[in-house]
Amino acid sequence: MYRLIYKSQPRSPLQWEDIRKILHQSEANNEQQGITGVLLATENCFLQVIEGRYEAVNQLFIKLVTDPRHYNIQLISFDLIDSRLFGGWGMKGLGLFDFNTEEVEMLKHKYGEEEGNIHFPLDSWKTLALIQDLKMLRELPEWRR
Numbered sequence: 511m512y513r514l515i516y517k518s519q520p521r522s523p524l525q526w527e528d529i530r531k532i533l534h535q536s537e538a539n540n541e542q543q544g545i546t547g548v549l550l551a552t553e554n555c556f557l558q559v560i561e562g563r564y565e566a567v568n569q570l571f572i573k574l575v576t577d578p579r580h581y582n583i584q585l586i587s588f589d590l591i592d593s594r595l596f597g598g599w600g601m602k603g604l605g606l607f608d609f610n611t612e613e614v615e616m617l618k619h620k621y622g623e624e625e626g627n628i629h630f631p632l633d634s635w636k637t638l639a640l641i642q643d644l645k646m647l648r649e650l651p652e653w654r655r
């Protein structure tokens with residue numbers, strides 16, 4: 511089992527609708543390929559974690575690299591792993607523009623700032639820590655919708 515993490519920039523400023531389209535497109539393909547993971551997005555940055563078999567993860571990354579919806583793709587890690595961290599998530603989308611000002615400020619303080627948004631680290635451990643923080647925020651009652 512492998513885990514690949516990369517960061518990229520959308521061609522145009524993102525809205526939730528753009529992410530929804532990507533997730534919709536990913537659903538059937540990821541399930542068929544046994545891929546799980548998470549896609550984080552601010553208005554001007556993507557960060558994606560992809561888990562699955564070597565061939566499946568590698569093939570998806572090749573497709574992603576040529577997808578015109580994003581550019582400046584930076585590979586953060588491609589590691590052999592014992593088990594999945596996001597086994598229950600076909601591809602979970604987390605739009606950081608959904609979080610409230612106080613929480614965004616807290617995350618900016620912890621992870622840094624990038625063009626007015628939360629900085630997505632170029633480091634696999636920090637990336638996984640950020641996702642863990644976001645998961646915890648979402649599980650608090652006030653984040654339930």
Ligand SMILES: Cc1cc2nc3c(=O)[nH]c(=O)nc-3n(C[C@H](O)[C@H](O)[C@H](O)COP(=O)(O)O)c2cc1C
Binds near residue numbers: 535536540549556573
């Ligand atoms: C940021 C981003 C993340 C994406 N994530 C996935 C994904 O997890 N799974 C997937 O199948 N396609 C994903 N896509 C779309 C692929 O690049 C590609 O368009 C899609 O897989 C359709 O390929 P197909 O025409 O070969 O079916 C993503 C695209 C972008 C821009």
